[in-house]
Amino acid sequence: MVARLILQDFRSYEALDLPVEGQIVALIGENGAGKTNILEALSLFTPGRGLRRAELATMARLGGDGSFAASITLAEDGGRLGIGLGAPDAEGRRPRLARIDGAAVGSALAFSDYLRVVWLTPDLDGLFRGAAGDRRRFLDRLVLAVDPGHATRSNALERALRSRNRILEESPGQGAWLDAVEREIAELGVAVAAARAETVARLCAIIAETRDEASPFPDAAIALAGEIDTLVARLPAVDAEDAYRDLLRQGRNRDRAAGRTLAGPQASDLEVRHGPKDIPAGQGSTGEQKALLIGIVLAHARLVAAMSGLPPLVLLDEVAAHLDPRRRAALYEGLAGLGCQVWITGADAALFGDLPAGAQRFAITPGHADPIG
Numbered sequence: 001m002v003a004r005l006i007l008q009d010f011r012s013y014e015a016l017d018l019p020v021e022g023q024i025v026a027l028i029g030e031n032g033a034g035k036t037n038i039l040e041a042l043s044l045f046t047p048g049r050g051l052r053r054a055e056l057a058t059m060a061r062l063g064g065d066g067s068f069a070a071s072i073t074l075a076e077d078g079g080r081l082g083i084g085l086g087a088p089d090a091e092g093r094r095p096r097l098a099r100i101d102g103a104a105v106g107s108a109l110a111f112s113d114y115l116r117v118v119w120l121t122p123d124l125d126g127l128f129r130g131a132a133g134d135r136r137r138f139l140d141r142l143v144l145a146v147d148p149g150h151a152t153r154s155n156a157l158e159r160a161l162r163s164r165n166r167i168l169e170e171s172p173g174q175g176a177w178l179d180a181v182e183r184e185i186a187e188l189g190v191a192v193a194a195a196r197a198e199t200v201a202r203l204c205a206i207i208a209e210t211r212d213e214a215s216p217f218p219d220a221a222i223a224l225a226g227e228i229d230t231l232v233a234r235l236p237a238v239d240a241e242d243a244y245r246d247l248l249r250q251g252r253n254r255d256r257a258a259g260r261t262l263a264g265p266q267a268s269d270l271e272v273r274h275g276p277k278d279i280p281a282g283q284g285s286t287g288e289q290k291a292l293l294i295g296i297v298l299a300h301a302r303l304v305a306a307m308s309g310l311p312p313l314v315l316l317d318e319v320a321a322h323l324d325p326r327r328r329a330a331l332y333e334g335l336a337g338l339g340c341q342v343w344i345t346g347a348d349a350a351l352f353g354d355l356p357a358g359a360q361r362f363a364i365t366p367g368h369a370d371p372i373g
């Protein structure tokens with residue numbers, strides 16, 4: 001768990017040094033006080049651009065010298081480990097610096113050996129009704145927390161797809177090039193789809209295992225919808241690759257006209273249903289959708305812990321305000337039994353009155369975090 005967080009010139013914080021003891025850490029403060037900024041700093045200790053998907057250039061404190069640094073001390077089994085990251089210039093021209101116990105490492109991917117981070121933010125509120133691309137990104141983040149190698153595979157697939165689109169547009173007569181890049185896409189595409197399918201299957205198994213009839217959090221039925229997902233579900237990997245390659249070859253003219261590759265993991269969607277009537281998640285009420293998301297994220301945290309042996313850091317931004325008292329009580333009870341450190345934010349202290357014993361509360365004001373009680 002995180003035992004200390006230090007921020008320097010990160011967003012609204014000039015200098016913050018936060019010693020932490022609690023398994024549950026509540027950050028309470030007015031709108032714009034800087035609660036999400038703290039969660040964002042923690043979310044950077046995982047590959048990607050953090051929970052705001054922000055550019056490095058926006059993270060350095062306005063009015064500072066353009067650099068920023070964030071470091072955490074992890075305390076596990078009596079041992080302590082310091083990991084840190086930063087950007088030496090706010091233009092983001094130079095790469096993010098990452099260090100583990102003072103030694104430079106190549107990227108935040110190296111942090112995955114020590115820490116996994118999962119989160120739920122208000123940005124995800126419209127997930128079930130929004131664009132499929134957002135759901136794919138959400139899904140890939142679920143996979144990534146379980147299997148950090150997913151980032152490398154997905155990036156390689158994206159590059160190969162871009163190459164194919166370029167060849168189709170600029171040199172469609174280059175059949176040999178197309179064949180080669182399509183072979184690569186087929187291999188990577190099936191690997192990406194298979195990793196997603198595995199995570200979804202494991203997640204559904206955890207949801208089924210931890211099913212509690214009395215829980216106000218609806219059990220989610222999660223499925224992947226896409227041509228390639230059907231292939232991967234039905235065929236052994238080599239046959240799925242052949243079938244996907246056929247789809248690519250047959251779709252060349254269509255894809256050239258569309259200006260992109262239409263078949264593959266980049267076209268999949270995540271279907272979530274809930275309740276005895278299997279209602280599509282997007283048709284649920286606002287609170288029901290939030291409850292569904294919370295249920296999925298908590299099940300995911302359990303899955304990450306089971307698969308990696310690293311109980312993830314769980315960041316919950318503004319979740320309590322959306323829930324009725326019964327669901328809020330169930331959430332807090334669930335957090336107490338999760339076995340993960342949870343950082344939770346909210347603007348209303350009254351919503352945190354019945355957090356489990358041992359929870360630590362901080363009052364957040366611009367640039368500061370002060371312990372409460």
Ligand SMILES: Nc1ncnc2c1ncn2[C@@H]1O[C@H](COP(=O)(O)OP(=O)(O)OP(=O)(O)O)[C@@H](O)[C@H]1O
Binds near residue numbers: 011031033034
């Ligand atoms: N690079 C930056 N430098 C200085 N301040 C920044 C920077 N980026 C954002 N801020 C400030 O940080 C504040 C936002 O903080 P944050 O998003 O953490 O608020 P919050 O407490 O989560 O609020 P809410 O309850 O509204 O979600 C804003 O006042 C914003 O202007």
